[in-house]
Amino acid sequence: MGLGTMSQEDTGASQGGTPTNSAPQPVIFTGSGAEYFGIWIVNLLLTIVTIGIYSSWAKVRRMQYFYRHTELAGSSFDFHGDPIKIFIGRVIALAMLIAYNFSVRLHSPLTLVVVVAIAIVMPWLLRNSFRFRLYNTSWRGVRFHFRGSVASAYRVFLLNGLLTLITLYVLAPFMHQRLKTYQHNNTWFGRTQCSFHARAGQFYQIYLVLLAGLVIFGIVVGFSRIGGAFIAASNAQKHGAHADPFAVLRALAILYVALIVVAVSIGPIFHALITNLIWRSTRIGEHRIECNMSPLGLLWISVSNLALTVVTLGLFIPWAAVRLAKFQLEAVRLVPAGKLQEFVAAELDKISAVGEETATAFDFDISL
Amino acid sequence: MxxxxxxxxxxxxxxxxxxxxxxxxxxxxxxxxxxxxxxxxxxxxxxxxxxxxxxxxxxxxxxxxxxxxxxxxxxxxxxxxxxxxxxxxRRARSALISLVAVVVLAFAGYVWVLPWAVAWAAAKVPAVVSRQLSMETLRALDGNILLPSRIPLHRQQALSAKIRALRLPAGGDPEGELLFRRSLQLGANAFTLPDGTIVILDDLINVIEEDRQILATIAHELGHAHGHHGLQLLLQGSVVGTFLAFYVGDVSSLLAVAPATLVHASYSRKLEEQADAYAATVLRLNGMSPTLLADALKKLADSHRGGGDMGYLSTHPAIDERIRHLRETSR
Known part of the structure; x- marks a missing residue:
C-alpha cells in the first residue's frame, strides 16, 4: 500500500472524528467478492472436512468479514462472537429440529409434547439470541446490548403468536410491529438507548402491498395450477428416475416451486419496504436513521444473484453475498441530532460501567 | 512509524x-x-x-x-x-486448491460416502419407527390415492400364499405384510413401505396376469424391503437437504429447499439394480428364472409406452436397461 492511499484513508478516518461534523453519515461497505471468495472457500473446505463442526468458526469469520468492512463515520463495526457458543446454539437448534421432524413425521402422541416444549423454550432462546448478537457487535470499541426481559419475550412471541394464529394472520402486521418495538426499544449502544416509533398502521400498509402481490400471483398460479403442474409432473417423470412411489406428490412439489417463485419476486420488494420503515422509525438516542432501499433495486439484486448462483453451481455465492450486503448497507445513513463527537463525549461518563458487562453462560446464537 | x-x-x-x-x-x-x-x-x-x-x-x-x-x-x-x-x-493458490478439494469431496461424499452411511443408518432405524412411518404413510394414502382392491379375494389369498411360501436367501419367509389396493393415479405399480409392507395395485396384477411373473415383481419389492431402500431415500433426502441448506443458506434459505428434490432422483437406479439382484437370487433359490422379472417388466413397459401417465415406469427407472441386464444374468 503506497503512501498516497494511506493519507487518503487518513483523511477519511479523521473526518468522522472531527467534532464539527454533524452532517448525515452514510454507511459504506468496502468488501469485495473476490476477497471474500478466498475466505469462503477455505472455510467451506474446513467445514466439510470436519463434518460441519468448523461451520461455527466459519460463521464468526463471515460475520467479521462483513462487520469489519462496514464503515460508519470512518470507523468499522466488529463482531466478537465466540464460535463455541455458536456451536452450542447450533447443536440445540438441530436437536429441536430433529425432535420436531421426527415426531411430526411419526404422528406420535409425543408430537404435542415436543411442540409445546419448543413453544415454551423458544421465546427464551430467541431473546438470548438477540442478546448474543447485539452484545457481540461493536462500533469504535463500544458494544451494543439487548436488555429485553424474558417476560416480554414470552408476551411478544408466545401470546402475540397465538393471537396471530387464532385470527388467521390478520394480526400478523401488528405482531411484527410489537416484535420490532420489543427488539429496538431494548437495544442499547453503550449507554444510549434506541427507540422505535413505527405504528401498527404503517406495518399494515406494507403488508397490504404484500397481500396484493400474493393475490395476483395466486390468480396466475391458480389458472395454470391443475393442468400445468400435472403436465410438468409427467414430463419430469419421462426423463427419469425417481424411486419415490407417490408420484402424484410431485405435482405438489411443483406448486411448492411456484411458491418459491413468489417468494423470490415479492419477497425482496416486501423486504425493502419493511426494512425502510423499520430503520426510518428507529432512533439511537436522539439520532435518526435514514434508509432508502429501492424495492426494484433489491429485486434486481436478488434475481440476478439467484440466477448467477444457480448457473455457477453456487460458486457465485461469495459475490452474491457481498453484492447484497453492499446494496442493503449503503441504503442506510445515520442522521446525527447534534455533533456526533459531542454526543459521544456527553455519554462518556456513563459508559464505563456497562463496558464490563458480560453475556451470561446461556447466551448463544441459535440461527442455523 | x-x-x-x-x-x-x-x-x-x-x-x-x-x-x-x-x-x-x-x-x-x-x-x-x-x-x-x-x-x-x-x-x-x-x-x-x-x-x-x-x-x-x-x-x-x-x-x-x-x-x-x-x-x-x-x-x-x-x-x-x-x-x-x-x-x-488470503492466498489465491490455497483458494484454488480448496475449490478443487471441495468439488472432489462433494462428489466423493455424494457418490460413495453418503450411500454407504445412509445404508448403514437405515439398517439401524428401530423397527418401531419404520412401522410407525409406514402406518402413517398408508393412512395418508388410503382413501385418497389408494382405493380398496377389486381383485377377487380367492385370487388375493392365492397370491399371498405363494409369496409367503418363497424362500429367502437369508433363510426364513417374507415377513412384511402384503396389501392389495387399487389406484387411479399410480397405475400398474407395486411399492414397499419402510417397514417392508408391500402394496400391490390391481392394475399390476391385471397387466402381468401370470402368477409367476407377479411373484417376480414382488421378489423385486422384497429386495427393496431387504435393503431398507425406503428409509435410505428418506435419510438421504434429509442429509442432502441439510447440506444444501447450509451451502446456499448464505444467500437465501428458501432456495436451499428446492435442489434437494432434484438430487433425489438418479440415486435410485443403483437401488433398483440391488433390488433386481436380490429378486434374481430369490427366484433362483425357488427354482425360477430371473427372466420372469424381465418378462414382467416388459409387460409393464409395453402397457405404459406412449401413455405417459404415472405408473411403474415413473417410479422404477431405466427399465430397458434392467430388462437387458436380467436376461443377461439369467443365461
Whole structure:
C-alpha cells in the first residue's frame, strides 16, 4: 500500500472524528467478492472436512468479514462472537429440529409434547439470541446490548403468536410491529438507548402491498395450477428416475416451486419496504436513521444473484453475498441530532460501567 | 512509524496515534495517550480482506490499523506469525486448491460416502419407527390415492400364499405384510413401505396376469424391503437437504429447499439394480428364472409406452436397461 492511499484513508478516518461534523453519515461497505471468495472457500473446505463442526468458526469469520468492512463515520463495526457458543446454539437448534421432524413425521402422541416444549423454550432462546448478537457487535470499541426481559419475550412471541394464529394472520402486521418495538426499544449502544416509533398502521400498509402481490400471483398460479403442474409432473417423470412411489406428490412439489417463485419476486420488494420503515422509525438516542432501499433495486439484486448462483453451481455465492450486503448497507445513513463527537463525549461518563458487562453462560446464537 | 486509530473500549472517541516496535514492547503515542505494552499481551486480529486490522490489549482497548503492509512489517520485526487459516484465506493458490478439494469431496461424499452411511443408518432405524412411518404413510394414502382392491379375494389369498411360501436367501419367509389396493393415479405399480409392507395395485396384477411373473415383481419389492431402500431415500433426502441448506443458506434459505428434490432422483437406479439382484437370487433359490422379472417388466413397459401417465415406469427407472441386464444374468 503506497503512501498516497494511506493519507487518503487518513483523511477519511479523521473526518468522522472531527467534532464539527454533524452532517448525515452514510454507511459504506468496502468488501469485495473476490476477497471474500478466498475466505469462503477455505472455510467451506474446513467445514466439510470436519463434518460441519468448523461451520461455527466459519460463521464468526463471515460475520467479521462483513462487520469489519462496514464503515460508519470512518470507523468499522466488529463482531466478537465466540464460535463455541455458536456451536452450542447450533447443536440445540438441530436437536429441536430433529425432535420436531421426527415426531411430526411419526404422528406420535409425543408430537404435542415436543411442540409445546419448543413453544415454551423458544421465546427464551430467541431473546438470548438477540442478546448474543447485539452484545457481540461493536462500533469504535463500544458494544451494543439487548436488555429485553424474558417476560416480554414470552408476551411478544408466545401470546402475540397465538393471537396471530387464532385470527388467521390478520394480526400478523401488528405482531411484527410489537416484535420490532420489543427488539429496538431494548437495544442499547453503550449507554444510549434506541427507540422505535413505527405504528401498527404503517406495518399494515406494507403488508397490504404484500397481500396484493400474493393475490395476483395466486390468480396466475391458480389458472395454470391443475393442468400445468400435472403436465410438468409427467414430463419430469419421462426423463427419469425417481424411486419415490407417490408420484402424484410431485405435482405438489411443483406448486411448492411456484411458491418459491413468489417468494423470490415479492419477497425482496416486501423486504425493502419493511426494512425502510423499520430503520426510518428507529432512533439511537436522539439520532435518526435514514434508509432508502429501492424495492426494484433489491429485486434486481436478488434475481440476478439467484440466477448467477444457480448457473455457477453456487460458486457465485461469495459475490452474491457481498453484492447484497453492499446494496442493503449503503441504503442506510445515520442522521446525527447534534455533533456526533459531542454526543459521544456527553455519554462518556456513563459508559464505563456497562463496558464490563458480560453475556451470561446461556447466551448463544441459535440461527442455523 | 505506523499510523493507527486508538480506542479505549469505553467510549467511541477516536485518537490518532503512532505505533512503533520498541524491543519487545509496542509503543503507542498520540493525542493524550502514551502506552508501552509487551507484545506478548497484544492479541492480533486475523487479516480479513482490506478491513482495518486490530491489535487488542488486555484492558479492552485496541488499535485499528489501515496500513496493512506497514503492520505486517511491524509484526514481522517482532517475529509474529499469523495463524495458518489466516494465511490460507488470503492466498489465491490455497483458494484454488480448496475449490478443487471441495468439488472432489462433494462428489466423493455424494457418490460413495453418503450411500454407504445412509445404508448403514437405515439398517439401524428401530423397527418401531419404520412401522410407525409406514402406518402413517398408508393412512395418508388410503382413501385418497389408494382405493380398496377389486381383485377377487380367492385370487388375493392365492397370491399371498405363494409369496409367503418363497424362500429367502437369508433363510426364513417374507415377513412384511402384503396389501392389495387399487389406484387411479399410480397405475400398474407395486411399492414397499419402510417397514417392508408391500402394496400391490390391481392394475399390476391385471397387466402381468401370470402368477409367476407377479411373484417376480414382488421378489423385486422384497429386495427393496431387504435393503431398507425406503428409509435410505428418506435419510438421504434429509442429509442432502441439510447440506444444501447450509451451502446456499448464505444467500437465501428458501432456495436451499428446492435442489434437494432434484438430487433425489438418479440415486435410485443403483437401488433398483440391488433390488433386481436380490429378486434374481430369490427366484433362483425357488427354482425360477430371473427372466420372469424381465418378462414382467416388459409387460409393464409395453402397457405404459406412449401413455405417459404415472405408473411403474415413473417410479422404477431405466427399465430397458434392467430388462437387458436380467436376461443377461439369467443365461
Amino acid at each position: 505506523l499510523t493507527a486509530e486508538y480506542f479505549d473500549g469505553h467510549s467511541t472517541r477516536v485518537r490518532v496515534v503512532n505505533l512503533e516496535a520498541d524491543g519487545q514492547f509496542l509503543s503507542i503515542a498520540g493525542e493524550d495517550i502514551e502506552r508501552h505494552i509487551p507484545f506478548g499481551e497484544v492479541k492480533v486480529d486475523e487479516r480479513l480482506g482490506r478491513a482495518p486490522r486490530r491489535l487488542h490489549f488486555s484492558d479492552g482497548a485496541f488499535c485499528a490499523v489501515r496500513d496493512l503492509r506497514g503492520l505486517d512489517a511491524l509484526l514481522s520485526s517482532v517475529a509474529h506469525r499469523d495463524g495458518w487459516v489466516d494465511r490460507l484465506q
